[in-house]
Amino acid sequence: xxxxxxxxxxxxxxxxxxxxxxxxxxxxxxxxxxxxxxxxxxxxxxxxxxxxxxxxxxxxxxxxxxxxxxxxxxxxxxxxxxxxxxxxxxxxxxxxxxxxxxxxxxxxxxxxxxxxxxxxxxxxxxxxxxxxxxxxxxxxxxxxxxxxxxxxxxxxxxxxxxxxxxxxxxxxxxxxxxxxxxxxxxxxxxxxxxxxxxxxxxxxxxxxxxxxxxxxxxxxxxxxxxxxxxxxxxxxxxxxxxxxxxxxxxxxxxxxxxxxxxxxxxxxxxxxxxxxxxxxxxxxxxxxxxxxxxxxxxxxxxxxxxxxxxxxxxxxxxxxxxxxxxxxxxxxxxxxxxxxxxxxxxxxxxxxxxxxxxxxxxxxxxxxxxxxxxxxxxx
Ligand code: NAD
Ligand code: MG
Numbered sequence: 001x002x003x004x005x006x007x008x009x010x011x012x013x014x015x016x017x018x019x020x021x022x023x024x025x026x027x028x029x030x031x032x033x034x035x036x037x038x039x040x041x042x043x044x045x046x047x048x049x050x051x052x053x054x055x056x057x058x059x060x061x062x063x064x065x066x067x068x069x070x071x072x073x074x075x076x077x078x079x080x081x082x083x084x085x086x087x088x089x090x091x092x093x094x095x096x097x098x099x100x101x102x103x104x105x106x107x108x109x110x111x112x113x114x115x116x117x118x119x120x121x122x123x124x125x126x127x128x129x130x131x132x133x134x135x136x137x138x139x140x141x142x143x144x145x146x147x148x149x150x151x152x153x154x155x156x157x158x159x160x161x162x163x164x165x166x167x168x169x170x171x172x173x174x175x176x177x178x179x180x181x182x183x184x185x186x187x188x189x190x191x192x193x194x195x196x197x198x199x200x201x202x203x204x205x206x207x208x209x210x211x212x213x214x215x216x217x218x219x220x221x222x223x224x225x226x227x228x229x230x231x232x233x234x235x236x237x238x239x240x241x242x243x244x245x246x247x248x249x250x251x252x253x254x255x256x257x258x259x260x261x262x263x264x265x266x267x268x269x270x271x272x273x274x275x276x277x278x279x280x281x282x283x284x285x286x287x288x289x290x291x292x293x294x295x296x297x298x299x300x301x302x303x304x305x306x307x308x309x310x311x312x313x314x315x316x317x318x319x320x321x322x323x324x325x326x327x328x329x330x331x332x333x334x335x336x337x338x339x340x341x342x343x344x345x346x347x348x349x350x351x352x353x354x355x356x357x358x359x360x361x362x363x364x365x366x367x368x369x370x371x372x373x374x375x376x377x378x379x
Contacts, residue, residue, distance in 0.1 A: 005032030008097035129224030151266030152244035175209035216308020
């Protein structure tokens with residue numbers, strides 16, 4: 001029986017993780033749940049899964065939830081509560097499905113406590129990949145990717161030696177505006193941007209897919225997860241999202257991982273690895289599909305991806321600044337404060353205004369992150 005603490009249980013990845021758990025009650029048990037502010041759903045989940053602890057983002061929310069919790073469930077709140085949910089239970093695995101770099105300290109606490117990490121929260125690796133990976137190595141903790149592309153790459157690399165890997169290619173659906181020209185992006189609405197062709201996901205990552213920032217974050221995520229150089233990482237547009245990514249080995253043999261777009265497959269693989277188990281996902285029928293298409297990435301059409309590569313190559317504080325500025329820009333777009341194309345201009349202005357520095361501790365990371373957020377909020 002694997003015990004799981006799930007951070008961000010009310011979101012898209014969170015609810016799908018609980019679906020995976022529900023399909024295999026003999027395999028998994030939930031011991032911790034955390035949510036931001038969706039009290040009703042957290043109460044429902046707590047009554048269904050009876051975890052030892054749950055956590056909400058504020059004391060008020062926690063107080064309002066307490067009365068409705070099952071006996072034996074402790075209600076925590078805030079940053080401290082989140083760290084306790086990540087590190088203080090008897091979970092073997094912590095699934096990080098919170099959105100944004102605020103998941104960092106809880107992820108680090110879970111690693112320090114020796115928990116395996118099922119990693120969905122890519123912003124933590126983009127912000128502090130050097131610290132997260134170093135700490136995981138020191139503690140002998142596994143970081144198992146949940147992001148579909150990284151799960152695919154992980155599966156393709158299974159049993160292969162690092163030296164055998166030539167390069168990797170991350171596939172990109174192209175997001176909501178794949179076939180728009182830059183002119184056509186003027187004045188697109190929030191509703192249009194949230195309408196992803198292949199995946200149903202949280203709002204932030206759906207906007208990130210439309211700007212191609214999501215692919216940029218994934219490039220940096222892949223660099224850290226698989227210890228690659230940026231010259232070994234490519235991105236290709238693949239509108240069907242059937243090939244989730246592929247690895248080219250030094251002999252030019254390519255191994256790809258395929259399947260219908262359903263996050264429950266990579267979520268479950270991170271939880272059952274190295275084993276596999278049945279899923280309720282629809283099987284892939286290639287004959288029915290007929291064809292798969294691929295198109296070279298257009299970095300002029302999607303300049304935020306080029307900026308992400310540049311920040312990745314610069315390293316040090318640059319990726320954290322890119323990520324923090326993006327979190328604010330996306331939140332502002334979702335609130336209707338700025339235009340869709342304003343996300344890119346904010347990113348560029350914040351990144352160019354930043355003087356890259358070393359970030360060897362959480363304090364410096366928090367300062368850099370706050371600086372980028374303030375500037376992104378004021379443009
Ligand atoms: P979401 O917005 O649907 O869910 C986010 C979760 O974080 C919710 O449970 C929310 O309550 C919680 N949260 C928000 N603010 C919080 C706070 N202040 N304190 C504690 N918890 C808080 O997001 P999502 O789409 O599930 O994405 C989660 C992460 O997984 C992101 O990093 C995303 O990039 C990554 N990811 C998502 C998908 C997907 O298909 N949705 C795929 C790959 C990777
Ligand atoms: Mg992905």
